[in-house]
Amino acid sequence: MPRATLTSLASPLLSLLIYSVGHGLLTTLLTLRMTEEQVSATLIGMISTAYFTGLMVGSFVNSKLILRVGHIRAYAAYASMLCSLALLFGMFVAPESWMLLRLLGGFATGGLLVVIESWIMVSSPVSIRGRVMALYMVLFYAAMILGQLLLKRLDIMSLLPFAVAALACSLSVLPLALAKVNIQHLERHEKLPFWSLVRLTPTAVFSCFISGLILSVAYGLLPFFYAKVGLELSQIADMMAYLILGGMCLQYPLGRLSDRYDRRLVLMCLFAAVLAVSVAFILFDSEAGSALTSILTLMFGGVIFAVYPISLSQACDELNPSQVIAANQGLLLCYSLGAMSGPLLAPLFIQALGPDGMFVYFASMSVLSLLFLTWRRLVRAPVPIEEHVAFSTSTPNTPIMAELDPRADALPQMPHDQAQEYYQRP
Known part of the structure; x- marks a missing residue:
């Protein structure tokens, strides 16, 4: 550099x-x-x-x-x-x-x-x-x-x-x-209408929304769960550190894996992992098995933090380069709407089922995602592996991250007739 x-x-x-x-x-x-x-x-x-x-x-x-x-x-x-x-x-x-x-x-x-x-x-x-x-x-x-x-x-x-x-x-x-340092002015980019974004890359839109539903609850309510099951302050801090560490360490390896396979299949595996970890949290005593709790939390963080950037990569595979920045900003909006909704939905599960209701919520979101992604794989053929754009790490913070995304400049231009044929698919 x-x-x-x-x-x-x-x-x-x-x-x-x-x-x-x-x-x-x-x-x-x-x-x-x-x-x-x-x-x-x-x-x-x-x-x-x-x-x-x-x-x-x-x-x-x-x-x-x-x-x-x-x-x-x-x-x-x-x-x-x-x-x-x-x-x-x-x-x-x-x-x-x-x-x-x-x-x-x-x-x-x-x-x-x-x-x-x-x-x-x-x-x-x-x-x-x-x-x-x-x-x-x-x-x-x-x-x-x-x-x-x-x-x-x-x-x-x-x-x-x-x-x-x-x-x-x-x-x-x-x-x-x-x-x-003298900073240049921010540039403005054309917008991509929301329903056009849904039509062009429905999997990315849905997965980003679900990512917001899950990540916001993990950030905002997971410490509540650990406190309610009896963990001490130092243990809760450790668990939250493991959650973030898992996301930091596993996001890139999982993303690179998605470069080699249908990204929708990789997303299905991630949601299946969320489901499995959620069931494990429900079945096992989180306080008694601190080592197991640490491992499960690390795995949980690894998979939930990877959903958003892999969803962005799925969108980049399906879009023209000129649409990438506007689409990524639209996907951030989808994530944000999910993040606003998740902390309102999860307490309904907690009220009905106690602290374990939080992981029933995570499991429910995972099952819903698996059903949707299975349907999408049935109605639309995958993007050929050789046309995959290389995975890039990302955080769902602001629209500026979309402009930082190197894929907006590195994507090969899809021929117009091929693009039209592709976008007309369900």
Whole structure:
């Protein structure tokens, strides 16, 4: 990687690393604190939905503010807002009001990530964007893991962990504020109507939506499950670290596997694995078998984090290069809608079946996905393996990641008549 590129990327990546430590800490902390305060799973789910709602809005609309005031000023504003919100969570422990705070936090997080990802995008030559995306993902997930481990050293019933999260938000401003880099303006790209996206790549649309349904519940309610089955704080932090570690380590190998086989078949295997792990959690005592719980959590994270990027790859296989950016942004919207819905649906299963109801929910989503993917394999032939576009890692954060995707520039152009014939299939 060229030295000049590394220099320009150092500031946003370091800011991402610092911020993500606090983000990972706060995400699990809020769920555990609400569990200690005997807050219902339904209210915890609603607060989680508020966050993903704000994240979606912030990811898609904050580019206008960034264009007006510049990257560094916008980042400072979002980080200041997140710092204040983290302190307010600790100062006013009133879960009913946390819904508004979490909504605002999601909005600011979306804007903050747009700043970082757009900075990375304009600083990265097309030829190395695949490596840059992989580095981004590793740093993001590694920092999230560090946040979980940091939680083990803090008293969640005090203001201190909230102050640490606020400190991370505040300190993350420094690398960007001290950088001497001129950032280009964000580019605008044509949109792809939603129903056209559904027609062109229904498997990717559905799988991204299901990914949101599952991942949002894993982030927002899995600590609740571990607490209810009797795990201690340090054990819960370890489990959440294993979850993210599994996603970080297995996403690329599973993605590369999808390059060699029909991606829909690989997605079916992933959902079958989610189903198997969910059944294992229901059948076995999660507290008694801590080693087994750790292994299952690692596997669970590995498969659920891989669904979204493999779904994007499926879309890239079925689309023309000119449609990739708009389609990926549409798929992020599908993911976001799922992420907003999941924390509202899962508590219904928990209310009816107890803590194990969460994994009944995961199993139900997996069965639904398996049925849909089986149907799709029956009605549409797979994309030939030789036409597969190489897998690229991705995180469902903001629309800017779609512009960072090297496949938008590397895809071979499909002949017009062949494309028309392909798109007319069911």
